Structure formats: C-alpha cells, structure tokens
Amino acid sequence: MSRRTFLKNSIAAATLPLFGFQSIDRNRLEGVNNSPFNLNYAPHFGMFKSHAGEDLISQLDFMAEYGFKSFEDNEMRMRPKATQNQIAATLIKNGMTMGVFVGHKIDWDQPNLTSGNEDLRNEFLADIRSSIEVAKRVNAKWMTVVPGYVDLKLQEGYQTAHLIEALRRACDLLEPEGLVMVLEPLNPRDHAGQFLSKIPQAYEICRAVDSPSCKILFDIYHQQITEGNIIPNIDNSWSEIAYFQIGDNPGRNEPTTGELNYQNIFEHIHAKGYQGILGMEHGNSEAGKRGELAVMAAYRKVDNFL
Numbered sequence: 001m002s003r004r005t006f007l008k009n010s011i012a013a014a015t016l017p018l019f020g021f022q023s024i025d026r027n028r029l030e031g032v033n034n035s036p037f038n039l040n041y042a043p044h045f046g047m048f049k050s051h052a053g054e055d056l057i058s059q060l061d062f063m064a065e066y067g068f069k070s071f072e073d074n075e076m077r078m079r080p081k082a083t084q085n086q087i088a089a090t091l092i093k094n095g096m097t098m099g100v101f102v103g104h105k106i107d108w109d110q111p112n113l114t115s116g117n118e119d120l121r122n123e124f125l126a127d128i129r130s131s132i133e134v135a136k137r138v139n140a141k142w143m144t145v146v147p148g149y150v151d152l153k154l155q156e157g158y159q160t161a162h163l164i165e166a167l168r169r170a171c172d173l174l175e176p177e178g179l180v181m182v183l184e185p186l187n188p189r190d191h192a193g194q195f196l197s198k199i200p201q202a203y204e205i206c207r208a209v210d211s212p213s214c215k216i217l218f219d220i221y222h223q224q225i226t227e228g229n230i231i232p233n234i235d236n237s238w239s240e241i242a243y244f245q246i247g248d249n250p251g252r253n254e255p256t257t258g259e260l261n262y263q264n265i266f267e268h269i270h271a272k273g274y275q276g277i278l279g280m281e282h283g284n285s286e287a288g289k290r291g292e293l294a295v296m297a298a299y300r301k302v303d304n305f306l
Helices: 003-014 056-065 081-093 118-138 156-177 199-209 220-226 230-236 262-271 288-302
Strands: 040-042 142-145 180-183 214-219 241-245 277-279
Touching: 056 081, 081 118, 118 142, 118 156, 156 180, 156 199, 156 214, 180 199, 180 241, 199 214, 199 230, 214 220, 220 230, 220 241, 230 262, 262 288
Parallel strands: 040 277, 142 180, 180 214, 214 241, 241 277
Antiparallel strands: none
16 A cells, blocks of 8 residues: 555545544454553554544544554644644543654655755745644644655755755754654655655764754665665664554555564564554555454564563
C-alpha cells in the first residue's frame, strides 16, 4: 500500500461525522489480550473499523481498549478544528499519545525543498507554522516532512544544501515550541524520484541541520526495500532517530506477513531503551473483523520478547 493510498483513505475518513462514543461489545472479542504492549505501537483510523465502526472517536476508544496507547494520523492537519479538538479530548481521556501527522503539503512529482526556490520554501514554512498550531491543539510533538522530488537540473550537493537551509529555517519555528519534524526517507519502488531515500542520507542532513527539532523517521518498510541492513542502520543512526514506522515487505501489511523478523527488530529497539512511538503505517492483510484480529495477534506475537 502506497503513502498515496494512505492519504486518500485518510482524506475520506476526515469527512466522516463524529457521533461520540459508541459502546464496544466486548463479547465480540472475548479472550483477546488487551494488556499493554512492551513497545508503544500506534494504529491509524480505519485499521479497526470493522469492529469499532466508522465513527472516529469509537475507533480511538477501541484502540485504547485493546492495549494501544498511541495513535497517528497523516491527515490530522487537514481535519476541521472541531474534529481535532474531539480527537485530542479522546486521546487525553484514554491516556493515549498523539503520534506523527504530515506537517506540510507534499508535491509528489516536482522538486520542492531541494530546488532552492524561495516561493516553495516560504510555502513550506507557512505550512509548518500552521502545523505548529495543529500540534498544540492535539498535543502532538512530531510532524512528518518529505523534502520532495529530485531536481534533475541541480547536482546533489546543491540540492542537499538547499534542503538543509529550508530545514534550519523550519527549526527556528519549531525549537521554541519544543516540536520535532521527522524526515522520512521513501523507497524508490513505491516513490520513484524522491530526493530522500536512505537512512545514511537522512542522518547526514540531520547532523548538518544540528537541531533537536530535526530528526529521522525510520520507516522499517521503506528501508527494507531501499537498503535492508535494518538493525545496523538503526544502530548507526540512533542519535538522530525520533520515530519509527512499521510495515512488512512485500505487501506493506502487519508484521509476520512478509520477510522481516520484527520480533528481533523490536527486541533490539526495546533493548536500546527506546520509549517513543512506532507507527503502524500499513494495511491489514485480510479484510473485515478477521483481518483486524490478525493484526492484533501479529503484534502480540512480535511484541513477545520479555
């Protein structure tokens, strides 16, 4: 499942009404483990809608009921303020943490922050300013940044310098608020032509920006496709990682459905003392309630390392 598909589904979900809490029939999930996980996994809207219903608030309540203590939403910036406020109140009620949302408009087919174009840079900074207000409203700390397409007219070094300058300006806005933008390298199979694709590249850029407000979003799915070597790359870039996302390969579905040994990866991350969020940015391998139960069972299996 591509990020475009995730964004399309999220936009559709944003139009749904929020009718308030709908009680969950726990008999439907009798015997399902709802204890806290060892790591802090964050589902997204739609992942459990066959059990919880279409209502967004009920979906959050369902996540909390079955052990998930965080939540992420790519499209939070685009949701109405009233919806953002309802989501924030529900997260507080359930003791949940808000994960990442996309912090700016992403142009999937054109150079953006790599081009050095001042108008595009200013547009990006305006989006960051608006995202700061969203972050305050929903008690978020992290926002995703994707630098944009490769500029074929410029050598890579010039593009890197332009990107670093744009990110430094964004940090001037984010640092006083204690907020963090997380740079997400994307794989070239699903997102051909994106400038940022590898973890060492993101590490180099974050070190150059040199700000606590510019860190790495390590999406394990993307990096398995791009470069593999997951655990060594986690170790080598550890000081700049602020957030993880999950998806097995092939298929971009829940752990245990592909080639990655997520139990070993999660155990390694836990042993390093990671206390942040791991966003479940993937689909369900099966449809309906059966697929939702499979997602929960998969996370119980790979989280079983203590």
